[in-house]
Amino acid sequence: MRPGPLPPSQAPHARRGTIGPWARRSRNPKGARAMKTEDMIRAVQRKLGVVVDGRAGPQTWGAIHRYVVQPAARPRVAFTAPGDRASDRSERAIAPLLPEVRPYARALYFKARSLGITLEIISGLRSFEEQDRLYAQGRSTPGTKVTGARGGHSTHNFGIAFDIGIFSGNRYLPDSPAYQAVGALGIDLGLEWGGNWKTLVDRSHFQLRPQWALDLTERRMLTELRRRVRMDEPVF
Secondary structure: OOOOOOOOOOOOOOOOOOOOHHHHHHHOHHHHHHHHHHHHHHHHHHHHOOOOOOOOOHHHHHHHHHHHOOOOOOOOOOOOOOOOOOOHHHHHHHOOOOOOOHHHHHHHHHHHHHOOOEEEEEEOOOOHHHHHHHHHEOOOEOOOOOOOOOOOOOHHHHOOEEEEEEEEOOEEEOOOOHHHHHHHHHHHHOOEEHHHOOOOOOOOEEEOOOHHHOOOOHHHHHHHHHHHHHOOOOOO
């Protein structure tokens, strides 16, 4: 025999302003709310230029923090006067860099010269093929090893990096203490300096990380750079 209905005094009921358990099950709002939250997170990730996966992990929160708490942290660098050009040698290396990077290379050039340091920009953009030829040097072709990066695995391949040389007159100085001083100048401008790397220290190397890559490892940044090139998306 099926039991009869409970008396009103014993029947379960919801407090005013709450949703009863049966209503919660029938409406099942959790799935809809989760999907809506994921869509919002994806929209934020697209806006901030980080990986779009709908999950608010450390990379997303770091980008949000920079956007909200530390806006415009990178100084603006611009040269507009006709005389604000480096030497012909340096300009040949600067010209193929991305437009966002060129002013930083010129700024470093002039800051060093203002301190009596003769600096030249000696290397800038390299194609993947050029990078592969450098990688082969000292391995499958004659010469000494000059890089550990294959094509597509160097920031030089994406127009965001350049190398400098210190000179005394026309004599190249590969081990001058002036590299340390120029490194400090570059960091002050907002550049990343290879002299601060923990492995494969490169005191001649400078690069300008895009905003979306500030918290990424070098490997993850390069992976995203390759993807952006494949998809014809802007680096900055």
